[in-house]
Amino acid sequence: xxxxxxxxxxxxxxxxxxxxxxxxxxxxxxxxxxxxxxxxxxxxxxxxxxxxxxxxxxxxxxxxxxxxxxxxxxxxxxxxxxxxxxxxxxxxxxxxxxxxxxxxxxxxxxxxxxxxxxxxxxxxxxxxxxxxxxxxxxxxxxxxxxxxxxxxxxxxxxxxxxxxxxxxxxxxxxxxxxxxxxxxxxxxxxxxxxxxxxxxxxxxxxxx
Numbered sequence: 001x002x003x004x005x006x007x008x009x010x011x012x013x014x015x016x017x018x019x020x021x022x023x024x025x026x027x028x029x030x031x032x033x034x035x036x037x038x039x040x041x042x043x044x045x046x047x048x049x050x051x052x053x054x055x056x057x058x059x060x061x062x063x064x065x066x067x068x069x070x071x072x073x074x075x076x077x078x079x080x081x082x083x084x085x086x087x088x089x090x091x092x093x094x095x096x097x098x099x100x101x102x103x104x105x106x107x108x109x110x111x112x113x114x115x116x117x118x119x120x121x122x123x124x125x126x127x128x129x130x131x132x133x134x135x136x137x138x139x140x141x142x143x144x145x146x147x148x149x150x151x152x153x154x155x156x157x158x159x160x161x162x163x164x165x166x167x168x169x170x171x172x173x174x175x176x177x178x179x180x181x182x183x184x185x186x187x188x189x190x191x192x193x194x195x196x197x198x199x200x201x202x203x204x205x206x207x208x
Contacts, residue, residue, distance in 0.1 A: 071100025111146030120148025
Protein backbone atom coordinates (compact mmCIF):
# COMPACT_ATOMS: atom_id res chain seq x y z
CA UNK A 1 0.00 0.00 0.00
CA UNK A 2 1.50 3.33 -1.08
CA UNK A 3 -0.93 5.59 0.75
CA UNK A 4 -3.09 4.37 3.64
CA UNK A 5 -5.49 6.56 5.65
CA UNK A 6 -5.66 5.52 9.30
CA UNK A 7 -7.82 6.49 12.27
CA UNK A 8 -4.71 7.03 14.38
CA UNK A 9 -1.98 9.39 13.21
CA UNK A 10 0.52 7.03 14.85
CA UNK A 11 -0.45 3.97 12.82
CA UNK A 12 1.32 2.87 9.62
CA UNK A 13 0.32 5.32 6.88
CA UNK A 14 1.65 3.44 3.89
CA UNK A 15 5.07 3.51 2.27
CA UNK A 16 4.44 6.83 0.53
CA UNK A 17 6.22 7.77 -2.67
CA UNK A 18 9.09 5.28 -2.06
CA UNK A 19 6.44 2.56 -2.39
CA UNK A 20 6.11 3.42 -6.07
CA UNK A 21 9.57 2.05 -6.77
CA UNK A 22 8.66 -1.11 -4.87
CA UNK A 23 5.58 -1.57 -7.05
CA UNK A 24 7.61 -1.01 -10.21
CA UNK A 25 10.12 -3.63 -9.07
CA UNK A 26 7.35 -6.14 -8.36
CA UNK A 27 5.63 -5.54 -11.69
CA UNK A 28 8.92 -5.98 -13.55
CA UNK A 29 9.29 -9.49 -12.10
CA UNK A 30 5.71 -10.70 -11.65
CA UNK A 31 3.00 -9.97 -14.20
CA UNK A 32 0.11 -9.38 -11.81
CA UNK A 33 -2.28 -6.41 -11.50
CA UNK A 34 -1.47 -4.00 -8.66
CA UNK A 35 -4.03 -2.03 -6.64
CA UNK A 36 -3.44 0.87 -4.26
CA UNK A 37 -5.57 3.46 -2.50
CA UNK A 38 -5.74 7.17 -3.22
CA UNK A 39 -6.79 9.75 -0.63
CA UNK A 40 -6.62 12.84 -2.83
CA UNK A 41 -6.61 13.93 -6.45
CA UNK A 42 -2.81 14.21 -6.55
CA UNK A 43 -2.47 10.69 -5.16
CA UNK A 44 -5.04 9.47 -7.69
CA UNK A 45 -2.75 10.71 -10.47
CA UNK A 46 0.17 8.77 -9.00
CA UNK A 47 -1.88 5.58 -8.63
CA UNK A 48 -3.32 5.88 -12.14
CA UNK A 49 0.18 6.19 -13.57
CA UNK A 50 1.75 3.31 -11.66
CA UNK A 51 -0.98 0.82 -10.74
CA UNK A 52 -3.69 -1.18 -12.48
CA UNK A 53 -6.60 -0.49 -10.11
CA UNK A 54 -7.29 2.57 -7.96
CA UNK A 55 -8.95 2.03 -4.60
CA UNK A 56 -11.27 4.47 -2.88
CA UNK A 57 -11.36 3.51 0.78
CA UNK A 58 -14.21 3.54 3.27
CA UNK A 59 -13.32 6.99 4.59
CA UNK A 60 -13.50 8.58 1.14
CA UNK A 61 -16.64 6.89 -0.14
CA UNK A 62 -18.51 10.17 0.39
CA UNK A 63 -15.73 12.39 -0.93
CA UNK A 64 -17.77 13.20 -4.01
CA UNK A 65 -15.21 15.56 -5.51
CA UNK A 66 -12.62 12.78 -5.42
CA UNK A 67 -15.14 10.29 -6.84
CA UNK A 68 -15.86 12.58 -9.78
CA UNK A 69 -12.13 13.08 -10.32
CA UNK A 70 -11.32 9.36 -10.48
CA UNK A 71 -14.39 8.93 -12.68
CA UNK A 72 -12.44 10.81 -15.34
CA UNK A 73 -9.39 8.56 -14.95
CA UNK A 74 -8.72 5.70 -17.35
CA UNK A 75 -8.26 3.06 -14.64
CA UNK A 76 -10.63 0.60 -12.92
CA UNK A 77 -11.91 1.82 -9.55
CA UNK A 78 -12.45 -0.31 -6.45
CA UNK A 79 -15.03 1.47 -4.28
CA UNK A 80 -15.22 0.32 -0.68
CA UNK A 81 -18.47 0.75 1.22
CA UNK A 82 -18.36 3.43 3.90
CA UNK A 83 -18.25 1.93 7.38
CA UNK A 84 -21.44 3.79 8.30
CA UNK A 85 -23.08 3.92 4.88
CA UNK A 86 -26.29 2.34 3.65
CA UNK A 87 -26.41 0.30 0.47
CA UNK A 88 -28.24 3.12 -1.28
CA UNK A 89 -25.52 5.60 -0.31
CA UNK A 90 -22.87 3.17 -1.52
CA UNK A 91 -24.52 2.75 -4.90
CA UNK A 92 -25.01 6.51 -5.23
CA UNK A 93 -21.30 6.96 -4.58
CA UNK A 94 -20.61 4.57 -7.45
CA UNK A 95 -22.87 6.69 -9.66
CA UNK A 96 -20.57 9.68 -9.10
CA UNK A 97 -17.80 7.69 -10.78
CA UNK A 98 -19.95 6.16 -13.50
CA UNK A 99 -21.46 9.53 -14.45
CA UNK A 100 -18.02 10.85 -15.33
CA UNK A 101 -17.52 8.11 -17.91
CA UNK A 102 -15.55 5.49 -16.01
CA UNK A 103 -17.65 2.34 -16.20
CA UNK A 104 -15.00 0.06 -14.68
CA UNK A 105 -16.15 0.10 -11.06
CA UNK A 106 -15.85 -2.74 -8.55
CA UNK A 107 -17.80 -2.58 -5.30
CA UNK A 108 -16.25 -3.87 -2.06
CA UNK A 109 -18.25 -4.80 1.05
CA UNK A 110 -15.74 -4.38 3.88
CA UNK A 111 -17.98 -4.46 6.93
CA UNK A 112 -20.07 -1.79 8.60
CA UNK A 113 -20.23 -0.46 12.16
CA UNK A 114 -22.92 -2.03 14.31
CA UNK A 115 -23.41 -2.33 18.07
CA UNK A 116 -21.29 -5.51 18.01
CA UNK A 117 -17.76 -5.01 19.34
CA UNK A 118 -16.45 -8.61 19.29
CA UNK A 119 -15.28 -8.08 15.70
CA UNK A 120 -13.78 -4.99 14.12
CA UNK A 121 -16.82 -4.50 11.88
CA UNK A 122 -19.82 -6.57 10.78
CA UNK A 123 -19.65 -7.97 7.26
CA UNK A 124 -23.04 -7.44 5.61
CA UNK A 125 -23.48 -10.78 3.85
CA UNK A 126 -26.97 -9.84 2.65
CA UNK A 127 -25.53 -6.85 0.83
CA UNK A 128 -23.77 -9.14 -1.64
CA UNK A 129 -26.83 -10.68 -3.35
CA UNK A 130 -28.88 -7.52 -2.86
CA UNK A 131 -26.36 -5.24 -4.57
CA UNK A 132 -26.06 -7.74 -7.40
CA UNK A 133 -29.82 -7.46 -7.85
CA UNK A 134 -29.75 -3.67 -7.76
CA UNK A 135 -26.63 -3.10 -9.84
CA UNK A 136 -24.68 -4.54 -12.76
CA UNK A 137 -21.38 -3.95 -10.94
CA UNK A 138 -19.21 -6.78 -9.58
CA UNK A 139 -19.08 -7.12 -5.78
CA UNK A 140 -16.16 -8.38 -3.74
CA UNK A 141 -15.68 -8.68 0.03
CA UNK A 142 -12.90 -7.79 2.47
CA UNK A 143 -13.14 -10.26 5.37
CA UNK A 144 -9.81 -9.10 6.79
CA UNK A 145 -11.03 -5.59 7.63
CA UNK A 146 -14.51 -6.80 8.46
CA UNK A 147 -13.41 -9.21 11.19
CA UNK A 148 -10.11 -7.78 12.33
CA UNK A 149 -9.25 -11.30 13.51
CA UNK A 150 -7.15 -13.55 11.29
CA UNK A 151 -8.70 -16.81 12.54
CA UNK A 152 -12.14 -15.63 11.36
CA UNK A 153 -11.06 -14.57 7.89
CA UNK A 154 -11.32 -17.97 6.12
CA UNK A 155 -14.86 -18.70 7.37
CA UNK A 156 -16.14 -15.24 6.50
CA UNK A 157 -14.48 -15.39 3.10
CA UNK A 158 -16.17 -18.69 2.27
CA UNK A 159 -19.52 -17.31 3.46
CA UNK A 160 -19.08 -14.40 1.07
CA UNK A 161 -18.27 -16.71 -1.83
CA UNK A 162 -21.38 -18.72 -0.99
CA UNK A 163 -23.42 -15.52 -1.07
CA UNK A 164 -22.21 -14.81 -4.60
CA UNK A 165 -19.25 -12.47 -4.15
CA UNK A 166 -17.22 -12.04 -7.33
CA UNK A 167 -13.95 -11.91 -5.44
CA UNK A 168 -12.20 -11.66 -2.09
CA UNK A 169 -9.73 -9.05 -0.84
CA UNK A 170 -7.38 -10.47 1.79
CA UNK A 171 -4.39 -9.36 3.80
CA UNK A 172 -1.70 -12.02 3.38
CA UNK A 173 1.90 -12.18 4.61
CA UNK A 174 4.51 -14.92 4.78
CA UNK A 175 5.09 -13.83 8.39
CA UNK A 176 1.81 -12.21 9.56
CA UNK A 177 3.27 -11.19 12.92
CA UNK A 178 5.82 -9.05 11.04
CA UNK A 179 3.32 -7.25 8.79
CA UNK A 180 3.66 -3.46 8.86
CA UNK A 181 -0.10 -3.02 8.86
CA UNK A 182 -2.94 -4.87 10.62
CA UNK A 183 -0.94 -7.96 11.58
CA UNK A 184 -3.81 -9.19 13.75
CA UNK A 185 -6.06 -9.68 10.74
CA UNK A 186 -3.44 -10.95 8.30
CA UNK A 187 -3.39 -14.62 7.28
CA UNK A 188 -0.35 -16.67 6.33
CA UNK A 189 0.47 -17.71 2.78
CA UNK A 190 -0.25 -21.33 3.74
CA UNK A 191 -3.75 -20.51 4.98
CA UNK A 192 -4.28 -18.37 1.89
CA UNK A 193 -3.40 -21.29 -0.39
CA UNK A 194 -5.88 -23.59 1.35
CA UNK A 195 -8.55 -20.87 1.32
CA UNK A 196 -8.23 -20.34 -2.45
CA UNK A 197 -8.73 -24.05 -3.05
CA UNK A 198 -11.82 -24.19 -0.83
CA UNK A 199 -13.26 -20.98 -2.30
CA UNK A 200 -12.97 -22.43 -5.81
CA UNK A 201 -14.82 -25.56 -4.71
CA UNK A 202 -17.65 -23.47 -3.22
CA UNK A 203 -17.80 -21.27 -6.31
CA UNK A 204 -18.12 -24.30 -8.58
CA UNK A 205 -20.77 -25.82 -6.29
CA UNK A 206 -23.07 -22.77 -6.41
CA UNK A 207 -22.46 -21.83 -10.03
CA UNK A 208 -25.71 -22.24 -12.01
